[in-house]
Amino acid sequence: MKEIDEHSHKHARPVEQMDVEPSEAIVSMVDSWDNMGFNAKRLARACKIYEAMIRDSDCVKYFALSGAMVPAGMQKIMYDFIDLGFVDVLVTTGANLTHDLAEALGDHHLQGFISDNTKSDADLHDESMNRIYDVFMPNNIYENMEDWLKSLKLDIKQSVKEMLWALGDELPEDSRSILKICAKKRIPIYCPAITDSGLGMQLSFIHTGTNLNHFEDLQECINLAWDSKSPGVFIVGGGVPKNFIFQAMQFSPNSAKYVVQVTTDVQVSAGGLSSASLSEAISWGKVNAAGETSQVHLDATIALPIILAYLKQKLK
């Protein structure tokens, strides 16, 4: 509430992309949580299941990333997960890639304030500030992105994954962006709904005739699952990234053997997939009945740093 007075719209401070160190203190907190109940226990299990995925040499690690993670300061954390080899396949939203690109090009998201007030949001609009709950994205981010995309020669008929790698290749070497590290390590990165994003719209405006082959990505993702003896899935949020991986799991010889989902969507009785229990996925053959699973009802901005600090410490 207070921050409404503290910040003027125009002088909001940037969101700082968080860095996470290995931590023995976090490990012992997680170990305590593992002997308790409720979401503390579920978070502890999430840490231990992810550790098991990494220690299992047969495990292909799928990572589903939805939600506005980069605007909230999770870019470097995602970079580390990928850079450290904790991610073999990434499925994400066009929104996260748009925000990732913005930060990679030197722009910033801002620490704003919440509001549920027409007037206040109309003021933000007049100031070209796009609000994501309590984070602002200045609209000129799009202009810089447009200039950069215009400057590139791109094959506009390749698969979405190849396009994303191509964009990553063009980013500065030292960038700690998701696109960059996926391109560098040639980690398959799928974005089934890229046309549902600022990045997708800009590609279609700037490079007339853009027609990325979405079905090539689909085939590829299913083939990867087909070859995975012991797949593991780590899900942030839900939506398309969760289902795109789960549908592929139906084609994996053993279906998912490890599954963690970190989500704040707890409404199960309306039948939505994002909130569906991991047990439900067993009926579909997406998750193995003998698998290790944990669904944690927790904001990922809190869960991911804890999980990363735990993994960095245990896998030193």
Add this chain to the structure above:
Amino acid sequence: MKEIDEHSHKHARPVEQMDVEPSEAIVSMVDSWDNMGFNAKRLARACKIYEAMIRDSDCVKYFALSGAMVPAGMQKIMYDFIDLGFVDVLVTTGANLTHDLAEALGDHHLQGFISDNTKSDADLHDESMNRIYDVFMPNNIYENMEDWLKSLKLDIKQSVKEMLWALGDELPEDSRSILKICAKKRIPIYCPAITDSGLGMQLSFIHTGTNLNHFEDLQECINLAWDSKSPGVFIVGGGVPKNFIFQAMQFSPNSAKYVVQVTTDVQVSAGGLSSASLSEAISWGKVNAAGETSQVHLDATIALPIILAYLKQKLK
């Protein structure tokens, strides 16, 4: 809880697709709710805003449909919304279209039971029953769909919309399916994440080389927004359909003038788009600050029949 004993997995009764009649009783209940508070008032406002959208001859009516609506019995209701001219543009998920196609081909979803229990979901898997909360989808639905898709000659390089119209054209004349009525009336139907669905997977398996032009749909949807003097948006759930329409609204001369969202996703503080307040969209220029809006936190299986009964009565 009780139903767990009542139904054996194998003999579950089919979900009946609900029919809705005009109702004066519903209209007067809605009129009472409009003078109260909380979600009762929001539901009343939703009814009246949709009525205003239909009465406004300049309004282009966008409808976003996510969630497992057809499995829960909403197919005929969606058919009526479209058939009665309450929908000018439909954006939906591959899942809803997969379920719609199954019912259109004579298959049925079943009234099942909930469970959060590995054993019980493993039993369902052994019986080839896919669970969607308390609804079951027998796995053989996919076999019938496969046979039907194999029997069709399809242009595998057109836009997603054109492919969906082509499928609708092949369905029986008397079918009360979403695909059929959209095809019949040539209502633009967009499905940005079709590769994230059973229908998308089957197309890619059966018709090798399928490469639908997703960017053509994007361009088209934006052009439609561009030409809409007075756009209105009705959203069921959230996810890709909500954002795909909202991103187009940024290119409409006035942005959205009417907006209703029916959703059970109430967690706003994690920054997700599905639950974001409609006020937040004003900052983005997606919604007009002078617009009429109502966000209703309600299961759509209850909201849609009430809204349709209201509209049928008022617009007789």
Add this chain to the structure above:
Amino acid sequence: MKEIDEHSHKHARPVEQMDVEPSEAIVSMVDSWDNMGFNAKRLARACKIYEAMIRDSDCVKYFALSGAMVPAGMQKIMYDFIDLGFVDVLVTTGANLTHDLAEALGDHHLQGFISDNTKSDADLHDESMNRIYDVFMPNNIYENMEDWLKSLKLDIKQSVKEMLWALGDELPEDSRSILKICAKKRIPIYCPAITDSGLGMQLSFIHTGTNLNHFEDLQECINLAWDSKSPGVFIVGGGVPKNFIFQAMQFSPNSAKYVVQVTTDVQVSAGGLSSASLSEAISWGKVNAAGETSQVHLDATIALPIILAYLKQKLK
């Protein structure tokens, strides 16, 4: 959002207490919902379970009422439930009784607007407007209540129930208030946390030495359960009213045979009682494993009118 412009704080229209008629249209909608899934089915089951409770002559009907129901317009509906004999024991919150008393004394709650904004809530405070989400309660309601309470001679050492009956006895004959009809019909009405309410505070200020016997109510409620062959429980919301009845059910020969809960609290993984599944209560011996239960995730301002219209029609 719009209403923020429409209403000035000072000239908000009163919330109208809703009247509900029997309705064949509602009955047929409920019958359709009973063959579907998700919360539509749960709401249908809730209607049919309540009907069964009323038709079962051995059933003692417990009603738990929490939430700000009277401010939102549910006062006459609650009056009807009690007047029609659908309630044998009522457990509620001090807040609902405070609001009930205000309306009974001729004051009104107002149709306000939502806000999540320090400034706007500070303005309301300056205007002596207390906000309950989108409903306002003018602060002078307390002054009228104080004058009335001062005018009464009250036994300040009796049980809470007896005090509430005494207050009801003093209200105008034609009042459609919860307190009035409970007093008239001598329906046991328990309010375990009355000191947590405006009514409780006023009693303690005005009638020095007030010391209501809470344990007498507890004993009485348990004895009633002890004598109930076939108890049924209908819960609006959760909190103290839900648990106060459930703890008594443990002392009933068969525990609860019928249970319906209408709540919007869906977060189960933090272990809260309000959201706990009805199945969980079986482990405690509060609910009978062979009982009929339905937990509906729905705003009570929508559920209660539908359930009452259904019951009035079926039990004509």
Add this chain to the structure above:
Amino acid sequence: MKEIDEHSHKHARPVEQMDVEPSEAIVSMVDSWDNMGFNAKRLARACKIYEAMIRDSDCVKYFALSGAMVPAGMQKIMYDFIDLGFVDVLVTTGANLTHDLAEALGDHHLQGFISDNTKSDADLHDESMNRIYDVFMPNNIYENMEDWLKSLKLDIKQSVKEMLWALGDELPEDSRSILKICAKKRIPIYCPAITDSGLGMQLSFIHTGTNLNHFEDLQECINLAWDSKSPGVFIVGGGVPKNFIFQAMQFSPNSAKYVVQVTTDVQVSAGGLSSASLSEAISWGKVNAAGETSQVHLDATIALPIILAYLKQKLK
């Protein structure tokens, strides 16, 4: 899910009551979160606001504790908050005190499993295991409590607070229970709904004629607020403890100057008090418009250890 196979009902391991150390790693994680968004930022603000409350010598620190905190392993953490002087007034539920007493008497809660399954909960009932989500409470806990309460001579006409202090006085010196430390330090502890709990029921069964003076506690709590220049409120969960403190804040010269709420209840549109925004409380005069507030949507089993580790480190 897996745990359903792992544990037999009978051989569940006890929940371990968590110990928390000061931690520089937690402090730096919290400092990073303070420059981000969403609930990470809110949690950081919660830590800093609580620190400010402790550093402000004029601040009277009210602590509202609801939810099943002791069963989930939060007993020692609550003990530390009180023992370290971070709590001046405690308001809690009878349930937490019942569980606190059980652990203080040497009994334990058990690490169980979730289930939404009549059969499985019926089995638990046969084994006298009461389920609280994924925690079990063996029913014999009540027997030991009964024996202990029978052995005590108690004044059954005093206030609830005095009764709770009397119980605390009887507990072993070395016990790390909430009741013990409140009694030892004579911290006012209020439990407005004690008759809504196992402890309340046992008192009424064992000590016939028990009639605790609830209104004395109410008066006392309001007088404490009256004398508080600079009150601060820390809320875990919501319900009666939240409102009992907030209603007293209306009588404090400045109303609450610091407020933190940690809750998983995010449904605001049904008007419930537990989930109500802290801004709403400004309209009531419960919270000061110039106050520092943070509402964190997070499971308290994760939030409390982090906040305590932060405070222990900063206030060394």
